[in-house]
Amino acid sequence: MKSTVEKLSPTRVRINVEVPFTELEPDIDRAFKQLAKQIRLPGFRPGKAPRKLLEARVGRGAVLEQVVNDALPGRYSEAVTAEALQPIGQPEIEITKLADNEELVFTAEVDIRPEIDLPDLSQLTITVDPISVSDEDVEAELDTLQKRFGTLTGVDRPAENGDFVSIDLSATVDGEDVPEAKTEGLSHEVGSGQLIDGVDDAIVGLGEGESREFPTTLVGGEHAGKEALVTVTVKSVKVRELPELDDEFAQLASEFDTIEELRADLRDKVLRVKRIEQAEAIRDKAIETLLEQVEVPLPEKVVQAQIDDTLHNAIHGLDHDEAKLAEQLEAQGSSREEFDADNRTNAEKAIKTQLLMDAIADKLEVQVGQNDITERLVLMSRQYGMEPQQLLQALQQNNQLPVMFADVRRGLTVAAVVHAATVTDTEGTVIDTTEFFGPSTDQADAEDGEEAQADNDGDPVAEDSGAADEATESDDTK
Structure with missing residues (x-):
């Protein structure tokens, strides 16, 4: 098989593939063997009818058509691998030549991941608002709790x-x-x-x-x-x-004995929520900053597919009536034009982000471990109210595991970007990002080294070996 590639744009190529008929002969043989099992010819047992009689019965053209349709996906995949392409989306395949006993020629146009010039991540700066927990924040939480017991x-x-x-x-x-x-x-x-x-x-x-x-x-x-x-x-x-905010209320509404202990706990909870919000802001700002600095060519057909999918979901519950969608948008103070504009903007940003994160993941050689997949499965199973194993089976049946894998890898990539960058708040304080983004690669390697050293220091085999040596020396002395 021979293949060549024409670059149509930064995100789209045409693959030209030539397959000599000698490579298709095994496929043709298999097709006729299948026909022999399905077609009963007088005087022949099932599966034993000669190929020439089968050709005369069904026509060689029909057989070749089936063989070519079955062979195209595999030959396309071979060409993609041979040309080291990274396709996204489905290819548009066209057979340009089918000469019996000579060759099969086809073209495949497909969107590919573009080449992206990536910045030096160590020069990236991310600035977010600082965290502060006010007395008003705590009292608001206490007020909510008080109303719950009203x-x-x-x-x-x-x-x-x-x-x-x-x-x-x-x-x-x-x-x-x-x-x-x-x-x-x-x-x-x-x-x-x-x-x-x-x-x-x-x-x-x-x-x-x-x-x-x-x-x-x-x-x-x-x-x-x-x-x-x-x-x-x-x-x-x-x-x-409402009940009085006193020690009696604290004992009723919590495990604490005094109202001041309850207030201190609520302050900690508010702080935790704000730290999570700050981590989300760091993630969003990291992506936003990269998108501002990096030119990411967009594959239009992939963008349009996502736009169409969002529109389909929007009108699915409206009997696919676009007039009803327009009425609903108008009632919300919007319009179809604004909806379409926002839909395209969101689709373009989402695909740019995916392409950028994938390019960075390749550069940093980000690996997804079993623990990463397990954590995501557990999280998703809680969201859907399913057992992790049940969710895993559903993902496998719907061929969604590759999508989840890619999403997990992109999440790990964002964490790697954050670790490489300088992250501060607007007051200039450096933010420790390990709580929500995990340790950096260097930190993880150092921790692994310390654990390994600790294991060796406390290895019972090593200790027994030393004790055995001492016993031997004692015996020799005697």
Whole structure:
């Protein structure tokens, strides 16, 4: 087989492949053997019919067509390997010549990973906001905990902001009832803004059994984006009574004996959350900084495929009706034009990031270990509510393991970028990134060396050997 490559763009090539028929003969033989088992010819046992009779029966052209279709994927893969290409996406294959007993010639156009000039990662600087935990942050957490242990008590007065009400809702559009908008006995905190626009203002001032109508724009369902007239009826009004913030509350709401111990624990938890947020900011800033510094050519067909996939997912729940999508976007204060622009921007950034991380991973020779895969499986299994082994089987069945492997490798690559860079906050303080990004390669090697030395120092075999030597010396002395 002979192959050549034409570079159509920085991200796309055309592979020209010539396969002599001598290389296809084994495939042709296998095809006829399969036909012999499937076709019954008078006077011959199954599988024993001569090749010439089979050719006469089904036609050599039909057999060759099947052979070529079966052979193309393998020959394409051979050409990709021979030319050391790194394709992304599916190839567009065209047979340009099929001469019986001579040769098969085909072309394959495919997007490839582009060559990327990478910067010196040690010169990369990443700056993020510093972490600070204020008394207000702690009190906000304590307030949330206090509300969790509050009790609701009925009151005989009109509803106010902050009250808890039980309400019935119904709506009409152009005088017609909207069944999906009707609900009864819905619990709601007045002023929380968790329901449709206008409902909180309508509830304020209503007593038990009183109703009020108000106009609003529906944001979901068949009538999304349309103006509706909604009726809200208050069934009950309750206030939340909060426990005192004292030692007794600390003992009720936690394992601590005093309110000050509880506050100290909440401060630690807030600090932990902010450290996680800072780690996420470091990761995002590392990628953002690299994308600003590095030119990454984009494979348009791969970008378009991701754009199409996002659009498909967006309209899947709308019966694939793009008009409904436009109505929904309008109700959200957006438009189809803005959606499409954001979709393309996001797709381009995502693919640029993937290509850049893959190029850096190759340069740094980033390796994915079994522990890395196991950690990701455990994390994903918790997210999906599945056992890790069950999730692994599902990924294998859907051919998603390579995708997960690539994602894990890119995550390790981001960590390597962070370790190579100088990471500080805006106050100039150097940030220790090992907690969330793991130790750097040098640190890991040093730790492994220390562990190995410690193992040798405490090796019972070595100690027994020394004791045996001492015993031998004692015997010799005697």
